Amino acid sequence: MKSYFSTNRVLAYTFTGVAIATFFFACKKEVTTDTAVTNEQDNHTMAVASHEAQVNGIYGDLFETAVSAAATQGVDSRQSGKDAKDLADAAPCPSVLLLGVTDPNQWPKEIVVEYGPACRDNYGVTRSGMVHISMTGLLFKTGTRVTITLEDYKVNNIPVTGVNSIYDISYSPVTGVQYTTEVTDGNVHLSDSLILGYTGKKTVKQIEGGSTPMNPSDDVYSIDGNATITYEKGAPGGEAAVATISTVTPVLKGWSCKWISQGELKVEFNKITGVIDYGKGMCDSLATITVNDKMKDIVLP
Structure with missing residues (x-):
């Protein structure tokens, strides 16, 4: 069965908010006269967090691709026919x-999403290549496991490889959406001078808004996990290195707020440990970074 859909996030409202629940967000330094933390240390810490944010966003988009593809092929346990039709009619690529697979009860099923040489979505993101999606059952049915592999895949001309496994997937009006996603053997060429190996695992849980699936504005997601970046080229400071990123406390991201509003993120790089604190639940761009027991303010972009 062949169809067409747009990856412009026209999903059922129940799942739209998941796409914005990215794991780690980049930061930038606030203009300040505080020199308690050296520029080199905090710049390196924030550079690592920024790189993770970019890479995680690329792999996180694959979950949305799987949801969209499942909707168009009728293998999403929660999508309605209207939603799938809207997706199919939205764009030619x-x-x-x-x-x-002709038997609806036969599993696993494989879906191939083919972008061709260049497929630009409504948000200006251009993808190329192919995404292979293997599903052991209906999406969002308890016990289903989704495995995503990539073939000549690029996002905005950035080559991306790796395997993305999605499991422990569930949905209910009480608990909302919940799933765990794991990236193995990841590799992203952000530029000719910045090449990253990547592995990561995160669990996303909807903690508010599950009972109002048609109103995403009240959705809040909790994200907990870790990631490892291996700098093959372009490490902050110039030397090849490995960075680890992990949640100290789960980060919270609401649909209606641009920024992460709560939680702590630890970045370890070249024997330096930095902790980014996103606050206590206020929707604002303020955060702090602590390196070597010294703290300073930062602003989220």
């Missing part, structure tokens, strides 16, 4: 093909 990419194409979506459900391979060789």
Whole structure:
């Protein structure tokens, strides 16, 4: 079965908010005269967090691709026919093909999303290549496991490889959306001078708004996990290095707020440990960074 859909986030409201629940967000230094933390240390810490944010956003988008593809092929346990039709009619690319399965009860199923040489979505993101999605059951049915592999895949001309496994997937009006996603053997060429190896695992839980699926404005997500970046080229400071990023306390991201509003993120790089504190629940751009027991204010972009 072949169809077409747009990856412009026209999903059922129940799942739209998941796309914005990205794991780690970049930061930038606030103009300040405080020199308690050296520029080199905090710049390196924030550079690592920024790189993780970019890479995680690329892999996080694959979950949304799987949701969209499942909707168009009728293998999403929660999507309605109207939602799938809206997706299919939205744009001429990419194409979506459900391979060789005529029995609806036969699993696993494989869906191929083909972007061709260049497929630009409504948000200005251009993808190319192919995404292979293997599903052991209906999406959002308890016990289903989704495995995503990439073939000549690029996002805005950035080559991306790796395997993205999504499991422990569930949805209910009481608990909302919940899933765990894990990236292995990831590699992203952000530029000719910045090449990253990447592994990561995160658990996303909807903690508010599950009972009002048609009103995403009250959705809040909790994100907990860790990631490892191996700098093959372009490490902050110039030397090849490994950075680890982990949540000290789960970060909270609401649909209606641009920024992460709560939680702590730890960045370890070149024997330096920095902690980014996103606050106590206020929707604002303020955060702090602590390196070597010294703290300063930062502003989220």
